[in-house]
Amino acid sequence: MHAYRTHNCGELKKNDVGSEVRLSGWVHRVRDHGGLLFIDLRDHYGITQCVIEPENTNFATAETVRSEWVIRIDGKVDARSDDTINTTMPTGDVEVRISSLDVLSPARELPLPVFGEPEYPEDTRLTYRFLDLRRETIHGNIIKRAEIISSIRKRMTDAGFFEFQTPILTASSPEGARDFLVPSRMHPGKFYALPQAPQQFKQLVMVSGFDRYFQIAPCFRDEDARADRSPGEFYQLDVEMSFVEQDDVFNAVEPVLRGLFEEFGGSKPVTQKFPLIPFWQSMRLYGTDKPDLRNPIEMSDVSGYFRDSGFKIFAGLLDKHQCGRDWFENAEVWAIPAKSGGSRAFCDRMNSWAQGEGQPGLGYIFFRDGEGAGPIAKNLGEVPTAKLRNELGLEDGDAVFFVAGVPNDFAEFAGRARTKAGEDLELLDKDKFEFCWIVDFPMFEWDEENKKVEFSHNPFSMPQGGLEALETKDPLEILAWQYDIVCNGVELSSGAIRNHLPEIMVKAFDIAGYDKSVLEDKFGGMLRALQYGAPPHGGIAPGIDRIVMLLCGTENIREVTMFPMNQQAEDLLMGAPGEVSSEQLKELHIRLNLPKT
RNA sequence: GGGGGUGUAGCUCAGUUGGUUAGAGCGCUGGCCUGUCACGCCAGAGGCCGCGGGUUCGAGUCCCGUCACUCCCGCCA
Numbered sequence: 001m002h003a004y005r006t007h008n009c010g011e012l013k014k015n016d017v018g019s020e021v022r023l024s025g026w027v028h029r030v031r032d033h034g035g036l037l038f039i040d041l042r043d044h045y046g047i048t049q050c051v052i053e054p055e056n057t058n059f060a061t062a063e064t065v066r067s068e069w070v071i072r073i074d075g076k077v078d079a080r081s082d083d084t085i086n087t088t089m090p091t092g093d094v095e096v097r098i099s100s101l102d103v104l105s106p107a108r109e110l111p112l113p114v115f116g117e118p119e120y121p122e123d124t125r126l127t128y129r130f131l132d133l134r135r136e137t138i139h140g141n142i143i144k145r146a147e148i149i150s151s152i153r154k155r156m157t158d159a160g161f162f163e164f165q166t167p168i169l170t171a172s173s174p175e176g177a178r179d180f181l182v183p184s185r186m187h188p189g190k191f192y193a194l195p196q197a198p199q200q201f202k203q204l205v206m207v208s209g210f211d212r213y214f215q216i217a218p219c220f221r222d223e224d225a226r227a228d229r230s231p232g233e234f235y236q237l238d239v240e241m242s243f244v245e246q247d248d249v250f251n252a253v254e255p256v257l258r259g260l261f262e263e264f265g266g267s268k269p270v271t272q273k274f275p276l277i278p279f280w281q282s283m284r285l286y287g288t289d290k291p292d293l294r295n296p297i298e299m300s301d302v303s304g305y306f307r308d309s310g311f312k313i314f315a316g317l318l319d320k321h322q323c324g325r326d327w328f329e330n331a332e333v334w335a336i337p338a339k340s341g342g343s344r345a346f347c348d349r350m351n352s353w354a355q356g357e358g359q360p361g362l363g364y365i366f367f368r369d370g371e372g373a374g375p376i377a378k379n380l381g382e383v384p385t386a387k388l389r390n391e392l393g394l395e396d397g398d399a400v401f402f403v404a405g406v407p408n409d410f411a412e413f414a415g416r417a418r419t420k421a422g423e424d425l426e427l428l429d430k431d432k433f434e435f436c437w438i439v440d441f442p443m444f445e446w447d448e449e450n451k452k453v454e455f456s457h458n459p460f461s462m463p464q465g466g467l468e469a470l471e472t473k474d475p476l477e478i479l480a481w482q483y484d485i486v487c488n489g490v491e492l493s494s495g496a497i498r499n500h501l502p503e504i505m506v507k508a509f510d511i512a513g514y515d516k517s518v519l520e521d522k523f524g525g526m527l528r529a530l531q532y533g534a535p536p537h538g539g540i541a542p543g544i545d546r547i548v549m550l551l552c553g554t555e556n557i558r559e560v561t562m563f564p565m566n567q568q569a570e571d572l573l574m575g576a577p578g579e580v581s582s583e584q585l586k587e588l589h590i591r592l593n594l595p596k597t
Numbered sequence: 598g599g600g601g602g603u604g605u606a607g608c609u610c611a612g613u614u615g616g617u618u619a620g621a622g623c624g625c626u627g628g629c630c631u632g633u634c635a636c637g638c639c640a641g642a643g644g645c646c647g648c649g650g651g652u653u654c655g656a657g658u659c660c661c662g663u664c665a666c667u668c669c670c671g672c673c674a
Contacts, residue, residue, distance in 0.1 A: 035631040049634065067624095084632055092634085109625065111607065116635070118623075120608065123666060176674035196674080223673045224598095458674055567667065 004072055004104075010046020014093045016077045021096060023048060024072040024104065026134065027065050029115050037062050039098075041073065044139075048091045050075065052098040062101055068114060068131070070105040073098045122558070126572040129563055141560050145548045148264055149216055152237055152544075155256045161214040161239070166201035168194060168218070174522040175459060177221035180232070188589040194220035197541060200526050202240040203460065203498055206537040207529045213240045216544060224567075227556050228490075228546065231569035234557075236493075237547075240539030246481055246497055249538050250274070250437060257485065257492075257542065261433045264551045271435040274485070278440040284334075284407070287415020289441075292489030293434035295422035299414060302335040305388050306404070311379040314363075314404045321406050333404040334414055337392045338421040341399035342366040346424070347374065350401060353420060359413060365389075366399040376402065419489075433550070435487045440464070443480040444511060455512050457482050460526075461496035462538075463508060470507045485542060487550060495540025502530045 004024040012021065025043035032038075039050045039062065050073050052062045065071060075096040086092030111127075112120055114134045125132040133139060153163065172179045172193035179193035195201070197219045205213045217238040225231035241249060254274055261270045275293075282289050285298045306314040314333050321331035341347065347364040354362035365372040365385060372385035380388075392400055401421065403414040422428055443463045445456035453475050461480040463469050469478050481497035499505050505527065509519045520527060548560040558564040565571050585592065 029634075031633050031636050033631055033633065033636075034629065036633080037631095038633055038636085040634070047634095051632085053631075081632085084634090086634060089634080109607080113608080113624070116623085118609065121666070124608085173674080177672075199674085221673060224671085226673090227668065229673075455674065460674085568665095 008045035009041050009043040009048045010090060012048055012077055012091050012094050012096070014079065017079045017094060019077050020074070021077055022072065022074045023050070023096060024070070026114070027067055027069045027071060029067065030065060032063060039065065039071075039073075041071070041096075042134075046090055049086070049089075049095040050098050051078075051095050052101065056098065058098065058101040061103065062098070065101075065103065066107065066109075068107040068110055068134075069103060070107075072102045072104055074100045123566065123572060126558075126564070126566055129573045133562065138559055141548070141552045141554070142562055144264060144552055145560055148260065148548055148551060149544065151260060151263060152216065152256065155259060156214045156237075156239075159212075159252060159256070161212045162210060163215055164205060164210070164213055166195070166198040166205075166215065166217070170195050170201075173200070175455075177223050180220045180222050183588040183590055185587050185589075196221050197236060198238055199458070199460070200523075202238055202539060203526065203537065204529055206240055206242045206498075207532075207534045209242075209535075211242045213539075214238060217541075225565075225569065228549065230545070230557050230561060231565050231567065235544035236541040237544055238539070238541045239495075240537060242535040242537045244497070244536070244538050246439070246483065246538065249495060249497070249540055250483075253485070253495075253540055253542070254435075257435065257487075257547075260547070261435075261487075261551065265433055269432045271433065274435040274437050276437045276439050279438055279442065279479075280440070282438050283411050287411045287413070287418055288489075289438050289484065290486045290489055290491040291415075291436070292419065292422075292428070293436055293486075294428040294430065294432060294488060295419065296427055297336060297338065297418045297422050299334045299336050299418060300392070301332050302388060302391070302402070303332045305380065305384050306333045309380055309384065311376055314402070317404050329406060329408060331405055332407055333402055334407070334410075335388075335392060336401040336403065336414060336418050336421060337394055338399045338401060338425060339394070339427060340397060341421060341425050342368060342397040343399075344373075347399055347401075349424075350417070350421065354413075354417065357413065357416070362417060363402040363404070364399055365402075367394055367396050370396060433487055435485065438484040438486055439482075440479045441482040441484075442476065443478040443482075443508070444475045446476060452513050453511055455508075456480075457494065458496055459508065459512070460498050460505075462499045463504070467501070467504050467507060470504065470511060475511050481538065483540070485540070490546055490550060492546055492550075493540050493542035495538065497536070497538035500530055500534040500536050502527055505530070 001022055004022070006022045007016070009023055009025045023041055025041040028040040028042035028047055030037065030039055035054055037052050037059070039052070040047050041050050052059055056062075073096065075098040077094050078097050080093060080095055110131065112124055112131045114131060117135045117137060133142065157163070169182060169192040172181065172191065173196065177196050179196065182192040182194065184190045184192060198215065198217050202213055202215075215238045217236050218233055219236055220233050222232070239253060241252060258270050258272070277291070279289055282291055284301070285291070287299065303318055307318050309315050318331045318333065321329065343366065347366050350364065351362045363376050365374050365377040365388075367373070367389060371377070371382065372389065377385045388400070394400060401417060403410050403417065442456050443461065444453045447454040457480065461482045464479040464481060465473065482494070483496065484494050485492045499508065506516050506519060509516070545557050545560060549555070549557060552560050554560060563571065563573065570576065
């Protein structure tokens with residue numbers, strides 16, 4: 001007989017009745033009736049009830065076992081009588097009548113119970129992560145994560161992609177996030193950096209002729225944490241393809257994500273064909289570049305109703321800002337229609353919420369008895385109000401909120417108002433995955449702080465219109481072949497068709513105020529690679545952690561990460577970061593210069 | 598770097614207007630219990646009320662500071 005088990009704790013069923021078995025596992029729960037004692041024995045696969053009686057020579061030992069001790073039992077599988085069958089557990093038809101019991105590893109009093117999963121402080125959970133990970137929910141999340149990653153690998157390799165590893169110790173890159181640095185022993189005063197993403201490597205893989213690359217890539221960024229963002233490290237499904245246009249990337253990636261969400265999404269419906277929404281349209285309809293399309297509210301420009309109208313506040317605003325750039329710098333009035341929000345109580349609640357957000361307020365009209373109510377409706381007049389209601393498709397019992405000013409300043413707030421109205425009125429169908437592509441991001445944006453034009457995303461993206469656009473158009477009007485995938489309001493990934501032509505890159509950097517020498521200095525390797533026959537290429541990098549979070553239905557990344565750091569970027573289990581010996585520092589030619597405390 | 602929230606038993610939390618000896622449930626320890634599966638019943642241990650200062654006759658409670666955790670902003674090409 002095997003030293004520890006003939007079966008696992010999740011597999012004994014009715015047809016095993018009568019067989020002699022050996023099980024090992026953790027004591028999940030003990031129920032001691034004095035003359036009869038039940039032990040729920042747990043392992044990765046499940047829980048099996050074991051029972052022992054006082055006549056048994058091991059009964060005294062059995063009475064000493066406590067939660068989370070590791071024990072081994074031998075015994076015979078018994079059918080439970082009809083009145084003792086537990087239909088809530090897979091092994092509930094049977095129990096094991098213990099013939100002998102051995103303690104393999106006792107446990108001290110628990111700082112963190114496994115059974116029942118009561119809420120526990122995060123630092124305790126992280127300090128005793130090995131106990132925390134035994135808990136059913138997070139144990140399941142971690143397994144699901146493993147299955148998701150395994151499925152991704154299969155889907156990608158089936159689609160003809162090769163998984164390559166790229167270096168972990170690499171060079172610091174000048175753009176983007178703060179790097180994690182690793183001192184070089186052999187080169188005093190020099191440092192490696194951990195990759196923020198394998199961006200340049202994957203492009204080099206394309207230049208090297210490998211055609212289709214993917215990697216479950218670890219990425220390192222030394223930035224502050226959020227609930228959905230680990231400090232330090234995270235994983236991307238990094239993808240790059242040669243000889244492709246935007247549509248080719250979409251056609252490669254979309255089925256992978258759709259299939260993945262259908263496989264692991266608990267049969268919630270998944271968008272079959274991801275709609276393409278241009279960035280500016282997304283800003284105008286939803287006030288954000290990561291819209292939650294489960295929210296049916298779409299905003300619209302209703303400036304026409306207010307220009308020279310009786311509602312002087314808006315009319316005045318519209319007059320005031322007129323001759324800026326056509327899309328975002330001229331004043332407009334946006335409507336946020338809110339189906340079923342037509343009560344004074346709800347409208348007032350939205351209004352005071354807006355004031356809490358630092359806004360002057362949130363104007364509204366609500367519709368009842370066939371007419372609009374509220375101060376704006378009064379000032380606007382009956383006929384325009386009715387026309388407005390028709391245009392927005394609203395009825396009695398509905399409301400519409402208004403945001404006025406320069407869209408560039410209020411769009412983000414309008415988006416949050418849209419989100420709040422949708423959620424408070426429960427207009428969202430939470431039981432689905434709504435995907436979209438956000439496309440046509442601007443290539444450059446105005447950096448108000450430094451009063452200059454900056455790259456708005458990745459400096460390696462190809463501008464739409466190529467060199468000609470860079471040379472002839474207003475930089476702020478140039479779009480890039482740059483795209484995001486958004487699911488349920490979560491930005492899952494960002495990607496682009498890359499710029500594979502050195503002269504375009506030189507010009508793009510020039511517009512952003514970087515001299516050619518900066519480009520050569522910081523991206524010399526990349527620039528050189530593009531000068532020896534580079535294929536047009538592009539890719540994308542969906543965030544693995546966020547995909548798993550969506551599929552596990554959790555808001556917190558630490559619920560889908562085995563050994564996460566806390567918000568202060570500390571690993572409480574391993575004690576990282578930690579001090580090192582003076583010998584180690586000496587070898588690395590490092591002398592500490594610590595802040596005074 | 599900035600802002601919000603939280604901090605009372607191992608844990609989750611209650612604690613009135615500032616007023617005697619700070620409570621409950623879970624867990625833990627001991628006892629009883631032959632069909633439980635959140636087993637039940639009885640008893641017990643367990644508290645620098647995060648820490649420091651202040652106001653007050655008196656502070657878990659009010660004020661100031663500080664620390665820890667967490668959420669957000671900045672940041673995240």
